[in-house]
Amino acid sequence: MSYDVYAYGPPDANGHSPELFDAPLGSGTALGHHWAAPARELGLPFLSRVAGDELLIAHDDLLDLTAELDRLEAHWAETIPDKSRVDYDVNGRRLPVPYLIDLLHRAQLFRAAIRIAEITGGHVHIF
Numbered sequence: 001m002s003y004d005v006y007a008y009g010p011p012d013a014n015g016h017s018p019e020l021f022d023a024p025l026g027s028g029t030a031l032g033h034h035w036a037a038p039a040r041e042l043g044l045p046f047l048s049r050v051a052g053d054e055l056l057i058a059h060d061d062l063l064d065l066t067a068e069l070d071r072l073e074a075h076w077a078e079t080i081p082d083k084s085r086v087d088y089d090v091n092g093r094r095l096p097v098p099y100l101i102d103l104l105h106r107a108q109l110f111r112a113a114i115r116i117a118e119i120t121g122g123h124v125h126i127f
Contacts, residue, residue, distance in 0.1 A: 001028040003051070005109060006125045007116040010059075017123070021116045023109035025050075025126065034103060038075050044068040054127040062118050069107055069114075076103050 007021035025031060031051035039047035047068045049055050057065050077100065084099040117124050 002026065003028065003031055003126055005113045006127075007113040007120075007122060008125060009117075009120040009122040020120060020122065021113050023113065025106050025110065034076070034080075034099075035072065038079070039068065039072055042071055042075060044071060047072055050126055054125065057117075057124040057126075059117060059121055059123050062114050062124065065124065066111070066114055069110060073104060073107055076100055 003025045005025050008017040011017045036051040046065050080100040085096040086099050086102045088095045113124050
């Protein structure tokens with residue numbers, strides 16, 4: 001199973017929140033191992049649940065979520081081995097990418113969703 005992060009705007013008169021952004025975060029295994037497990041060790045309540053069924057972060061909690069992401073990225077920078085790689089398949093070519101770079105890229109996608117939700121008065125949903 002893979003997870004995506006979504007940014008939704010505020011609900012309209014009918015209670016429907018429009019989807020404004022969608023980006024991949026990674027597989028359940030990757031999120032469990034490199035996001036949720038270290039987040040639990042660091043005491044980060046939102047990110048420790050990122051690999052569960054679903055995670056909904058209300059607008060009022062987005063600043064706290066950003067602070068958690070800052071701490072998790074710092075943890076990755078200290079703990080992910082330099083030689084650790086993940087393979088990408090690009091047009092049939094196997095390209096190894098440093099795992100830290102992959103994680104930071106996905107964190108930037110997460111930050112984009114957070115920022116869109118902040119600006120619009122919406123929320124972030126991961127599933």
